[in-house]
Amino acid sequence: MARRRSEMLTDVELEFMIALWEIGTGSVRDIMGALHEDQQRAYTSVATVMKILDDKGFVSSDRKDRALVYSPAVQKRDYEGRSLKNLSKTLFGGTPTALVARLVDNEDLTDEMIQEIKEIIDTRIRKDDG
Amino acid sequence: MARRRSEMLTDVELEFMIALWEIGTGSVRDIMGALHEDQQRAYTSVATVMKILDDKGFVSSDRKDRALVYSPAVQKRDYEGRSLKNLSKTLFGGTPTALVARLVDNEDLTDEMIQEIKEIIDTRIRKDDG
DNA sequence: GATGGAGTACTAATTCCCTAGTAATTATAT
DNA sequence: ATATAATTACTAGGGAATTAGTACTCCATC
Known part of the structure; x- marks a missing residue:
């Protein structure tokens, strides 16, 4: 150290x-x-x-x-x-939201990737509820 | 240059x-x-x-x-x-999905932030459809 | 005990980053 | 025209990253 x-x-x-x-x-x-x-x-x-x-x-x-x-x-x-x-x-001014906004802004992202990302978010939301 | x-x-x-x-x-x-x-x-x-x-x-x-x-x-x-x-x-092995997964893994993220992120994704998906 | 192999520590050279001073240049004001 | 102020170019030095060589230590084997 x-x-x-x-x-x-x-x-x-x-x-x-x-x-x-x-x-x-x-x-x-x-x-x-x-x-x-x-x-x-x-x-x-x-x-x-x-x-x-x-x-x-x-x-x-x-x-x-x-x-x-x-x-x-x-x-x-x-x-x-x-x-x-x-x-x-x-x-990104410390806001992860802005980071994600820029990420999904990318034209390279396929529809499948976006869908996957959506599912990740939804899963996280459901986990919070349960 | x-x-x-x-x-x-x-x-x-x-x-x-x-x-x-x-x-x-x-x-x-x-x-x-x-x-x-x-x-x-x-x-x-x-x-x-x-x-x-x-x-x-x-x-x-x-x-x-x-x-x-x-x-x-x-x-x-x-x-x-x-x-x-x-x-x-x-x-993240070149996969933005893994990046987002780790991002929403963070305990600091408030429910509001997660909701905002979800809306960003949903908006992007709707834009693709339209 | 000498030799050799494996591994670590030490050292060095190069390059880039960061900071800032000095010199040179150019314009302005008197 | 000369002094002054502002700006840029040049230069330098300290610190860290990267690469790798050399020396030294340990252990095993002959």
């Missing part, structure tokens, strides 16, 4: 966290193997970023044999929520 | 763009005055960032008298969409 300058992950840090979230727990070598990218990275580069993530509090580490095994200290769903809150705050 | 390393604005750049979007068009001094922040910034700092935004293509500049007058080259709604697409891609 100590860094924690930003609450948000950088692009590369996010890539690494996504890999770790997928495998749940893993060594540097495991994480290196789980990365989705085309770009090759040296083993030591991966190790360095994992240490930074540890410093920032996004992961925790345990020593198994001689290797460090990393686990997420922040769950993906939490970070997703944090990201949405951040985006909502910085760009 | 020339930089355009990232499609996305940094935090400070976004602050400045928000100021410019609000006033529509303005000189360095105008933008400095429109900034929402507590933090004071030197005139030359604002000028430097505006030049970078120009280099990156987010604004255009015209000389009026001796001063440069900046205008957005990217509209706020476009950047909002770009941000959502980016977030959707990096964190």
Whole structure:
């Protein structure tokens, strides 16, 4: 611990966290193997970023044999929520409503997607009632 | 022009763009005055960032008298969409549905907000039909 | 005990962001 | 014309991100 300058992950840090979230727990070598990218990275580069993530509090580490095994200290769903809150705050005046309005504004969205979104909302409303 | 390393604005750049979007068009001094922040910034700092935004293509500049007058080259709604697409891609597997699901997952959301969101969706669906 | 392999820590180089000062330029007022 | 004010261009320095090399530690095996 100590860094924690930003609450948000950088692009590369996010890539690494996504890999770790997928495998749940893993060594540097495991994480290196789980990365989705085309770009090759040296083993030591991966190790360095994992240490930074540890410093920032996004992961925790345990020593198994001689290797460090990393686990997420922040769950993906939490970070997703944090990201949405951040985006909502910085760009949509803190109102999630405006965010959704812009989202469904997008021409790329198919009717099916809109329907799915509608169902998500309706489900949430029904859950509140019940 | 020339930089355009990232499609996305940094935090400070976004602050400045928000100021410019609000006033529509303005000189360095105008933008400095429109900034929402507590933090004071030197005139030359604002000028430097505006030049970078120009280099990156987010604004255009015209000389009026001796001063440069900046205008957005990217509209706020476009950047909002770009941000959502980016977030959707990096964190939600490219599916806006998952993004909305996480958004309405948030306990902070009041019933009123959920209702508003529902109306936004319903309006969009009706618009498609009509 | 020496050697080798695996892993971590340390360090470094590059690049970009952020801030702001100084110099140069241009216009205005006297 | 000269002094003054405003603005931009150039420059620099600190901090962080990214990448990766080197050195060092540990353990196992010969």
